[in-house]
Amino acid sequence: MDTTPLPADAARTLGALRASGHVEKSVKAELRDNLLARMREGTDRFPGIIGFDATVLPQVERAILAGHDIVLLGERGQGKTRLIRTLVQLLDEWTPVVEGCEINDHPYRPICGRCRRLAAEMGDDLPVAWKPRDERYAEKLATPDVSVGDLIGDVDPIKVAEGRVLGDPETVHFGLVPRTNRGIVAINELPDLAERIQVSLLNVLEERDIQVRGYTLRLPLDLVLLASANPEDYTNRGRIITPLKDRFGAEVRTHYPLDLEDELRVVRQEALIVWGEDAVSAALPDHLIEVIARFTRHVRESPAVDQRSGVSARFAVSAAETVAASAVRRAALTGEEVAVARVADLPAIVPAVQGKVEFEASEEGREADVLDHLLRRAVADTFRSRLGGVDLAPLVEMFTEGATVETGELVPATELLARLGTVPGLGRLLNALGIDEGAETPGLAAAGLEFALEGLYLLRRLSKETLPDRTVYGAR
Numbered sequence: 188m189d190t191t192p193l194p195a196d197a198a199r200t201l202g203a204l205r206a207s208g209h210v211e212k213s214v215k216a217e218l219r220d221n222l223l224a225r226m227r228e229g230t231d232r233f234p235g236i237i238g239f240d241a242t243v244l245p246q247v248e249r250a251i252l253a254g255h256d257i258v259l260l261g262e263r264g265q266g267k268t269r270l271i272r273t274l275v276q277l278l279d280e281w282t283p284v285v286e287g288c289e290i291n292d293h294p295y296r297p298i299c300g301r302c303r304r305l306a307a308e309m310g311d312d313l314p315v316a317w318k319p320r321d322e323r324y325a326e327k328l329a330t331p332d333v334s335v336g337d338l339i340g341d342v343d344p345i346k347v348a349e350g351r352v353l354g355d356p357e358t359v360h361f362g363l364v365p366r367t368n369r370g371i372v373a374i375n376e377l378p379d380l381a382e383r384i385q386v387s388l389l390n391v392l393e394e395r396d397i398q399v400r401g402y403t404l405r406l407p408l409d410l411v412l413l414a415s416a417n418p419e420d421y422t423n424r425g426r427i428i429t430p431l432k433d434r435f436g437a438e439v440r441t442h443y444p445l446d447l448e449d450e451l452r453v454v455r456q457e458a459l460i461v462w463g464e465d466a467v468s469a470a471l472p473d474h475l476i477e478v479i480a481r482f483t484r485h486v487r488e489s490p491a492v493d494q495r496s497g498v499s500a501r502f503a504v505s506a507a508e509t510v511a512a513s514a515v516r517r518a519a520l521t522g523e524e525v526a527v528a529r530v531a532d533l534p535a536i537v538p539a540v541q542g543k544v545e546f547e548a549s550e551e552g553r554e555a556d557v558l559d560h561l562l563r564r565a566v567a568d569t570f571r572s573r574l575g576g577v578d579l580a581p582l583v584e585m586f587t588e589g590a591t592v593e594t595g596e597l598v599p600a601t602e603l604l605a606r607l608g609t610v611p612g613l614g615r616l617l618n619a620l621g622i623d624e625g626a627e628t629p630g631l632a633a634a635g636l637e638f639a640l641e642g643l644y645l646l647r648r649l650s651k652e653t654l655p656d657r658t659v660y661g662a663r
Contacts (some may be wrong), residue, residue, distance in 0.1 A: 190280050190319045197281070201294045202311030204283055211295045213409050214278070214323075214369055215254040221277045222251050233273045236266060237456065238449035239441070243270070246439045251277070255436025256392055256412040258377065260421055264499020265441040267415040268326075271373045274413065278320035282369065286314035289361050290368040290406070291323070298368075298406050323370030325363050329379040335387045338362045340399045359399050364391055365406060373413045378420035378427045385431045388412070392434035419495055443487060443497070450480040453500050458507035469511040469518070469526035472634050473621045474573050478533065479506045482565035486544060491557045496545040509539040513596065521599040527630030530641045531596045531658065533562060563645060570642030577619045579639060581611035583648055586662040592640065595657035600633035607636060 198204035212220070225232045226248075233244055247270070250257045259267040285292040285302045292302040294315050306313050327333070335341070343360035364372055374380070390396055392412060396405045414435070420426050444450040454476050483503040486492055513532035517523065537558045546554050585607075586592075594603050610616075617627055617635045640660045644651040652659045 190321065193281055193317050193319075197317055198283065199315055200311060201306070201309075201313040201315060204294055204315055205311070209283065211293055212279075214371070214411050215251075217279050217282075218251050218274065218277045218411065219254065221279070222248060225277075232277075233270065234276070235456065236270055236273060237452045238444040238446075239266070239270070242445075243439060243441050246437070247274075250437035250439065253436065256414075256434070257437045257439060258414045258416060258421070258432075258435045259439050259441055260416055260418045261441030262417060262443075262495075262497025262499075264497065264501050265443055266500065267441055268373075268375055270441070271371075271413045271415065272324070272326075274411075275320055275324045275371060278323055278371070280320055281317045282320070282323065283315050284318050284369070286316040290365045290408075291318060291370065293369065293409075298408075323367065324373070325367040325370065326373045326375065327363055329374055329376045331379065331381055333380055333384055335384060336360070336362055338364050338384065339387050339391075339397050340365060342399075364388075364410070364412075365397055365408060368406075368408050368410055371411045371413060373415075375415045376420075377414040377416045377431075378425055382426075382428055385428045389430055389434060392431070443500070447477075447480060447484065450484060450503065451476060454480055454483075454503045454507050457500065458504045458511075469514040469528055470630065471507060471511050471514075471528045472631060474569055474638055475510060475528050475530075475533070475634070476507065477572070478562075478565050478569045479503055479510065479536075481568050482506065482536070482562050485561040485565055486558065489557065489561060491546055491550045491553075493545040493547055498544060502540055502543045505540050505543065506536045509535050517597055517599070520597055523599050523601075523630065525628060525630050527600065527628070527634050529600075529634045530566065530637045531594055531598070533566070534559075535596075536562060566638075566641055567645040570638070570645065574616065574619055574639060574642060577616055578612065579616070579643060579648075582616075582636075582639060583643060583662075585610070586649060586660070589662065591659050591661040593657050593659050594637055594640075598657070600629045603633045603637065604629055610636060 340362040487498040514526040514528040518526035643649040
């Protein structure tokens with residue numbers, strides 16, 4: 188969601204701001220009021236978030252309405268960071284700050300030494316700037332090398348070298364948290380912070396102030412702290428300190444898509460956005476997207492896969508992108524005008540995504556075989572779902588007299604169709620796959636027929652011989 192331009196008559200001084208009737212709000216009040224407004228209007232509160240409507244989002248909404256800091260717990264690739272970033276859209280589009288302030292002081296209530304001094308000197312002439320909501324969000328990936336100075340602050344040696352007294356609070360260089368005052372701070376993989384760094388966040392979460400190197404410095408910060416973590420690490424046996432857990436007001440568990448339709452929506456939303464207007468694009472038929480979604484779910488549920496590590500949504504996205512890229516490669520090498528993905532492009536998935544899955548130790552050396560098996564199972568399941576009620580006997584009969592059809596990753600669609608000849612019932616087959624009459628192209632027709640041939644083979648109604656550079660279908 189884009190931010191509308193700042194009005195030309197926006198106040199530029201403290202006096203003008205007071206005259207405009209501006210009311211100061213805390214960050215949590217902004218989030219609460221804007222969330223309630225969207226609820227009443229019936230607009231999308233969390234754009235781009237799929238599959239959480241009845242489970243995760245109600246918990247997040249209750250946490251926002253209660254004014255809580257939130258920690259999202261879930262395995263990798265469950266959309267935790269995506270969800271955190273959508274909360275920025277619940278902030279006001281523009282907010283006033285004291286011009287030049289490092290920590291975004293509100294003109295009505297400056298808290299740093301510099302701004303308090305300026306306010307005393309200038310009164311209603313205190314200059315005001317306006318900050319867009321996108322600049323009121325800071326995100327930090329927790330790593331073992333993150334320091335207290337990075338998050339909270341430290342003494343700035345340059346300011347000391349300029350002649351300021353070491354005890355002067357203005358020699359402090361503020362870290363990420365105070366610099367995001369009056370905004371949202373997100374820390375991904377919170378338990379990966381060293382314990383002493385976690386301790387530095389205790390005051391931020393409870394007392395809403397910071398302490399830097401023993402300075403007598405109390406800055407009452409106004410912010411919301413959001414964090415993400417793996418459930419296994421976010422326990423007393425993991426890498427999180429108990430007092431920090433106690434400071435978060437709400438703990439929300441995320442999950443992978445619960446049903447196939449949500450899995451399909453995630454793949455369509457995430458994978459296809461990589462093909463920009465200037466890029467060479469490929470058509471990815473719906474039945475192949477369904478194969479990829481089912482494949483992802485099978486891998487996620489497989490006993491051969493380490494369930495503690497999970498299988499990220501990025502697994503399905505990478506698979507879809509790989510299949511599309513294989514179709515683009517074929518078009519470039521064979522001269523096809525339009526690149527359309529086919530079953531022949533699916534085997535490219537396995538080597539591309541194998542590194543995204545953590546297998547049980549007992550499966551060492553069999554990783555590719557496990558994925559191959561699960562991919563074939565996904566094709567068979569999709570075939571039953573899409574073509575289970577379609578009479579494919581005429582297609583099978585074409586092979587009963589010993590005829591064979593050769594296809595492969597580098598066989599153009601027109602060549603495959605020429606080898607098959609006239610196929611009785613082709614229109615019904617394509618309609619069952621969601622390819623409407625009138626929208627049919629050689630690439631889509633070839634994709635549908637190749638999918639039917641592979642499904643018939645997996646259901647043992649045809650034979651298949653796989654050679655290094657081609658595949659031959661024939662009668663059993």
